[in-house]
Amino acid sequence: xxxxxxxxxxxxxxxxxxxxxxxxxxxxxxxxxxxxxxxxxxxxxxxxxxxxxxxxxxxxxxxxxxxxxxxxxxxxxxxxxxxxxxxxxxxxxxxxxxxxxxxxxxxxxxxxxxxxxxxxxxxxxxxxxxxxxxxxxxxxxxxxxxxxxxxxxxxxxxxxxxxxxxxxxxxxxxxxxxxxxxxxxxxxxxxxxxxxxxxxxxxxxxxxxxxxxxxxxxxxxxxxxxxxxxxxxxxxxxxxxxxxxxxxxxxxxxxxxxxxxxxxxxxxxxxxxxxxxxxxxxxxxxxxxxxxxxxxxxxxxxxxxxxxxxxxxxxxxxxxxxxxxxxxxxxxxxxxxxxxxxxxxxxxxxxxxxxxxxxxxxxxxxxxxxxxxxxxxxxxxxxxxxxxxxxxxxxxxxxxxxxxxxxxxxxxxxxxxx
Numbered sequence: 045x046x047x048x049x050x051x052x053x054x055x056x057x058x059x060x061x062x063x064x065x066x067x068x069x070x071x072x073x074x075x076x077x078x079x080x081x082x083x084x085x086x087x088x089x090x091x092x093x094x095x096x097x098x099x100x101x102x103x104x105x106x107x108x109x110x111x112x113x114x115x116x117x118x119x120x121x122x123x124x125x126x127x128x129x130x131x132x133x134x135x136x137x138x139x140x141x142x143x144x145x146x147x148x149x150x151x152x153x154x155x156x157x158x159x160x161x162x163x164x165x166x167x168x169x170x171x172x173x174x175x176x177x178x179x180x181x182x183x184x185x186x187x188x189x190x191x192x193x194x195x196x197x198x199x200x201x202x203x204x205x206x207x208x209x210x211x212x213x214x215x216x217x218x219x220x221x222x223x224x225x226x227x228x229x230x231x232x233x234x235x236x237x238x239x240x241x242x243x244x245x246x247x248x249x250x251x252x253x254x255x256x257x258x259x260x261x262x263x264x265x266x267x268x269x270x271x272x273x274x275x276x277x278x279x280x281x282x283x284x285x286x287x288x289x290x291x292x293x294x295x296x297x298x299x300x301x302x303x304x305x306x307x308x309x310x311x312x313x314x315x316x317x318x319x320x321x322x323x324x325x326x327x328x329x330x331x332x333x334x335x336x337x338x339x340x341x342x343x344x345x346x347x348x349x350x351x352x353x354x355x356x357x358x359x360x361x362x363x364x365x366x367x368x369x370x371x372x373x374x375x376x377x378x379x380x381x382x383x384x385x386x387x388x389x390x391x392x393x394x395x396x397x398x399x400x401x402x403x404x405x406x407x408x409x410x411x412x413x414x415x416x417x418x419x420x421x422x423x424x425x426x427x428x429x430x431x432x433x434x435x436x437x438x439x440x441x442x443x444x445x446x447x448x449x450x451x452x453x454x455x456x457x458x459x460x461x462x
Contacts, residue, residue: 055236056219061192061204063172070188072180073106075173078165082147083112087177088155090128090142097128103328109148122153130157132181143181168226175201175224182230183207184222185330200225202233265433267327269440274318274329277311282332283352284308284390287397293339296400303393310386317379343409346401350413351420353394358459359424361387362451363443371441380441395459421460428452 065072073085084107088100113119123146134141145156145165156165162181166174172194180186184205186193193204203222221234288304319329340348364384371377402410428448436442443451 056204056221056234058191058204060197060202060221061195063194064192065172065176066186066188066193070104070180070186072173072176072186073104075171075194076106076166076177077171077174078147079167080149082149083107084109085145085147088144088146090144092128092142101323103143109146110153111148113148113151113153115151119148119151119153123148123155126153126155131159132157132162134183145177163228169200169224169228170226172196172201176203178224178228179203179205179222179230184220187219197223199223264326265435266439267322267325269436269442270318270322270325271327271329274315274322275332277315277318278329279332280311281308281315284311286337287345287349290339290345291397294342294345296397300393300397300400303389303396307386307390307393310390314383314386321375321379342401343405343412346398346405346409346413347416349394349397349401350417353391354398355417355420355424355460357387357394358391359452359455361391362455363448366443366447366451367441369441372438373440376440417460421456425452 063075065075070087073087076085078085084105086105086109087103089103090097090100109123110116110119126144126146128142128144130142130144132143134143145162147154147156147165156162162178166178169175169178176186176194184203184207187204187206191204195202201224203224205220205222207218207220218235218237220232223231223233225231284304284307288301288308291301291304315329322329361384364380364387368377368381368384371380402413405413428445437444
């Protein structure tokens with residue numbers, strides 16, 4: 045097993061990488077060499093939430109699509125008509141992130157959405173961009189930290205990638221040296237653990253199912269924070285969808301199921317809004333990946349609700365109310381006012397669910413829940429020692445250490461220890 049790195053230490057030899065194709069965002073397509081040259085390429089992503097599809101976003105682009113077409117309007121219509129169906133799907137469970145490679149060549153406007161099609165489009169993977177694109181479409185994220193991340197190898201190219209997000213159980217952040225061969229086969233040559241997972245990483249609700257998300261690597265602190273919030277809000281979409289199904293399974297009142305589904309809709313709006321704000325500040329939210337799981341036992345649901353809802357989401361709602369008052373950016377104030385209202389309703393759902401579950405659990409289970417909630421409160425208290433940069437406190441209205449402590453103490457006296 046690889047060892048855990050000490051802070052600042054690296055075991056991966058960065059000298060083997062010679063090209064930087066991911067500095068604060070993907071810059072892969074400019075280095076891709078298709079088997080037949082094209083005028084322009086773009087990597088498009090569409091978020092699928094249940095039966096709803098988001099507005100398409102462009103993750104990476106080289107050239108301007110349709111710029112060389114004799115009828116540009118017709119070309120752009122053809123690009124817009126390319127459907128969301130694709131074999132390149134990230135995520136799972138309640139939300140999927142559908143990626144398609146778009147390209148134009150003269151009057152030809154088309155998309156690559158299958159593994160076989162990508163193989164034909166690229167031919168042999170004989171450039172750094174080919175290898176990097178292949179890696180990013182097959183469940184690896186490139187390490188965007190300002191260093192070189194792709195390099196030549198005797199059997200193809202090596203790509204510096206990462207998996208995991210340090211959020212939840214068994215979710216260490218790992219960095220890899222991924223070998224991509226000319227025929228498209230891959231092999232992980234080296235793996236190191238760079239950060240152990242933090243089971244209490246979110247101030248909001250996280251799903252009980254395995255969830256993977258990657259923190260933003262943007263150098264803009266405001267953009268990175270907004271991107272991380274967007275990822276957490278997206279994880280909450282899955283959490284509330286999962287909860288609604290489990291409540292149905294256990295015969296919960298229709299009002300609790302309906303409130304969970306409404307909360308899921310709120311989180312869809314929150315995630316999209318925060319992702320848009322992150323892009324405005326030069327960062328891109330990385331979509332979490334949530335694996336669908338069968339319904340859990342009632343005690344497991346109650347435990348998750350006590351930790352994620354009664355503690356972390358309740359505190360998150362209080363923080364959002366503060367941000368709505370003191371953010372210097374008027375757009376942020378309006379956004380956090382809406383989020384504060386919604387998250388307060390979600391916190392109320394958590395406490396209603398808590399009361400319903402307690403009435404159906406035995407004395408020993410209720411005692412275990414009380415202990416778990418006390419542990420979660422203690423962990424949250426320990427997190428409050430972390431301060432925020434001045435820009436975050438100003439633009440986003442983030443609480444100072446003293447303000448966070450006062451919010452915590454007030455909730456502790458009024459709710460948690462009541």
